[in-house]
Every structure is written in structure tokens, then in C-alpha cells.
Amino acid sequence: MNNIPEVKVGIVAVSRDCFPESLSVNRREALVKAYTDKYGAADIYECPICIVESEIHMVQALEDIKKAGCNALCVYLGNFGPEISETLLAKHFEGPKMFVAAAEETQDNLIQGRGDAYCGMLNASYNLKLRNVHAYIPEYPVGDAADCADMIHDFLPIARTVIGLSELKIISFGPRPLNFLACNAPIQQLYNLGVEIEENSELDLFEAFNKHAGDARIPEVVADMEKELGAGNKKPEILAKLAQYELTLTDWVEEHRGYRKYVAIAGKCWPAFQTQFGFVPCYVNSRLTGRGIPVSCEVDIYGTLSEFIGTCVSQDAVTLLDINNSVPKDMYEESIKGKFDYKHTDTFMGFHCGNTCSKKLASCEMKYQMIMARSLPVEVTNGTLEGDIAPGDITFYRLQSTSDNKIRAYVAQGEVLPVATRSFGSIGVFAIPEMGRFYRHVLIEKNYPHHGAVAFGHYGKALFEVFKYLGVPMEDINYNQPASLPYPTENPFA
Numbered sequence: 236m237n238n239i240p241e242v243k244v245g246i247v248a249v250s251r252d253c254f255p256e257s258l259s260v261n262r263r264e265a266l267v268k269a270y271t272d273k274y275g276a277a278d279i280y281e282c283p284i285c286i287v288e289s290e291i292h293m294v295q296a297l298e299d300i301k302k303a304g305c306n307a308l309c310v311y312l313g314n315f316g317p318e319i320s321e322t323l324l325a326k327h328f329e330g331p332k333m334f335v336a337a338a339e340e341t342q343d344n345l346i347q348g349r350g351d352a353y354c355g356m357l358n359a360s361y362n363l364k365l366r367n368v369h370a371y372i373p374e375y376p377v378g379d380a381a382d383c384a385d386m387i388h389d390f391l392p393i394a395r396t397v398i399g400l401s402e403l404k405i406i407s408f409g410p411r412p413l414n415f416l417a418c419n420a421p422i423q424q425l426y427n428l429g430v431e432i433e434e435n436s437e438l439d440l441f442e443a444f445n446k447h448a449g450d451a452r453i454p455e456v457v458a459d460m461e462k463e464l465g466a467g468n469k470k471p472e473i474l475a476k477l478a479q480y481e482l483t484l485t486d487w488v489e490e491h492r493g494y495r496k497y498v499a500i501a502g503k504c505w506p507a508f509q510t511q512f513g514f515v516p517c518y519v520n521s522r523l524t525g526r527g528i529p530v531s532c533e534v535d536i537y538g539t540l541s542e543f544i545g546t547c548v549s550q551d552a553v554t555l556l557d558i559n560n561s562v563p564k565d566m567y568e569e570s571i572k573g574k575f576d577y578k579h580t581d582t583f584m585g586f587h588c589g590n591t592c593s594k595k596l597a598s599c600e601m602k603y604q605m606i607m608a609r610s611l612p613v614e615v616t617n618g619t620l621e622g623d624i625a626p627g628d629i630t631f632y633r634l635q636s637t638s639d640n641k642i643r644a645y646v647a648q649g650e651v652l653p654v655a656t657r658s659f660g661s662i663g664v665f666a667i668p669e670m671g672r673f674y675r676h677v678l679i680e681k682n683y684p685h686h687g688a689v690a691f692g693h694y695g696k697a698l699f700e701v702f703k704y705l706g707v708p709m710e711d712i713n714y715n716q717p718a719s720l721p722y723p724t725e726n727p728f729a
Contacts, residue, residue: 245300259313314350409437409503417684420536517589525592580671589619591661596622624663643711676722
């Protein structure tokens, strides 16, 4: 995964000048030791030059962590803390920042050893608001060294995502296919998030593809594809074209990233793609996504944005799926009921033609795209990677701009069940608690498109905090609410 940032958190301790400075010094040292003992030292840097008590100290600390290459900041209240200097530090640091506070250590030292950071965190938050400085504050931001070490570690995926978005360019090809108005993409919110967008014509892509004909690197890419597919290589005749297309995209990324470090792609895959290119791009999309370069289908710009966010959070491959079809009642009765604690309405099938990384499939085969082949010659629909998605925990989520330029998001945790789909494409039987209500009162009610991003694991906590940090209004961060908590639009008599 070389398309996401590496995070280095500068830990700067602060102290109110009427408190013993040693409180912050000793507590900072204990915090750093607790972190390195549990997580290693690679992610953090201990600012040693001063404890911030004044504006001058603030400038010194800021210069030190910048020199050390820190791209994220943890302001650590070892005691009450100087509310002006500590919030100025956060204001002038260009990158994601968090605040945590030290808990009192022992009942035997509550005179000279009492730090009152529990109180100081209140003043810090008040001053952050006065200065309009946005910082991450954990759910319960006060703890001992081990607690605060865990809080900093929880901050890493949030910081990684915020940094990634600030240096991301999305490259798109072509307009959305006809009848895909749901995947609308007003670009204002991309700019608000700090994301660049480069929109290209399908003809530009086709020209670049043709220029890669006979590329000397094609055999090497074909060999890598053959190794990945193994016995699932059912369409060997199409691999050279797919390799040519993969090289087209990777070269385009390098030639067009500009001043941005990270890239995601929103690609076209139908209706004219197959007849002109002579294949479908699903397998290539899956390979790039597996390397940390998300490629969404159907020019879904906010889909690939969501995939990139999940890649940063999970440091793993993600996918983009249709929230596609219901699970047949007889399948539920035979394979799910009584074996898993889910109602029928908690289940659905997530599907796309073949864009899911092979590592996330229970098994895979290169095939033709059945839906497209209903109206086109089979030979131009080859190139899709099919297989049931491997069972395990998942998080379904999406960040989306509405047609009237409002930003909103949803997050729902669940799992892919070990149930054979008996269908086609990259597909799985998904189960999310209270999915039926979530489907009606969030996905439908809030006008979300049918595409959802999938991270392979439970990352709801981090994603929720990412959306908060990015400024999504709290009322517009939706989740699958338990049965005891009705949605505003839910009929209480239903």
C-alpha cells in the first residue's frame, strides 16, 4: 500500500506555569514508554525541547516537531495546561491534531501530584472553539499513560485519512452511464475537503490505451496476472489487453498526479467501453484497488473517494458494491435462520461485476460479464473477476455530496456470512443488524446511491470520527440504529 500516507505523531506536553513542570515531563515520558512498549516507536515522536507553558515555548515546539517530520500532533495535557499557548500550537500546526489529558495516578499523591488536566481539557476545548480550530478529542480524553497511548493509536487511522485527503487527486474518465444519475458528483464538496479532481473524456483514455499497444512491459504484467489467477484463469486470451489497460492507467496516474501524492480513479466500464476496448475493466480495477489505488465503477467519484477513505483507515484493500438484491426466503430459512442471529430483513446481497480484489474472495475465476453479454457478444465482455466474497467482518459506509451540495455519510458494521450465494459476479451474503430499518430510513430516506464502499473489518469507530473531523454535520452521519432507537421518519405504529 504505497498510495496512503505514513503518520508520525508529534507528542507535545503542556503545563500551566503555576503547576510543577515535572508533572508534565514525567507523565509525557511515561506516555511515550507505554506507547512504544505496546505499539513500537515508528508512529510517534516525543518533543523533548520544552514543556509548552508560553507562546515562545509554543513556537519552539512547533519548529521542533516540523523538523522531526511530524505530520500529526498530539497535545498532551500533563496538568491543567495553558489554554492560550496549547490552542495556538494546534492552530499553527498544519495537519490533523488531537488533545488528550493525564489522569491522576494515585490517591497517595493528590497534593503536589495532582494535575487537574480533567479541568484543563474543558478550557482547551473552549479555546479551540473560540479560535475555530478543529481537533480530535477522544470519547473519554482523560487517562493514565496506557489509556492515552491507546487513544493516540486510535488517532492514527483518522490522521492518515485526513492527511491523505489533503493530498489526493481523483482522476475520472467520462460521464456517468445513462440512468446513473444517483451517482451524481457535485465537485464543490471535493474542494471543501481539500481533494483535487481531474475529469477526462473516455476518448482521452482510449487514445492512451491505443498508444500502449505492443508495450514491452505487457508480458511481465500478464505473467503477474497468471500467477494471481492460478486455476481461475479461464480467459487467458484477454490477459494481454487487460495488461495493456493496466499499464495505461498506471502511467496515467504517474503522468497526471501533478503536485498530489495520492490518486484514486473513477472509471467508465459501460456501455461503449466493451465494444471499443474489447473487454471489461473489472479485473484491472480489482488489481489496482488491491494495491491501494481505488478504482470505482461507473464513474462514481464519491464512491472512489469513499474507497480511498476506507483504504487509509484499514490499510487494506476495500471494494465498492451495489446494495444489490434481497436474500431469497428459502436461502434464509435453509442457511441463515437459527444459525446466525439475524432476521431476514437484516440480510442482503452485495454485488458488483468483478472489481473486488482477489485476496478478498473465497475463490475467484476470470469470466465474462453476464449482464452485458445479454446484449453484446460474449468476447467483448471478458475481464470480470467472479467469486463469493470471503466471510468475515465488514463495514459498509459512504461519504456523499447531495445534488444540492450538502455533505453526508453513513456507517454500518456487519459481516459477510459463510453462505454460498449461488449467483455471479463479486458477491456476498451480507448481514447488518437492523438493516431493513437502515435501508428504509437512511439509504432511501436520505437519497443515497446504490453503491456502498466496503472495508474488510469493523472500522465504524474510526470512520465515524473521520467523518466528524471532516466536518460532516452530526445529524448527517447516519448509522444502523438499534431497534430501541427509532429514526425520525420511522412510523411508531408500524
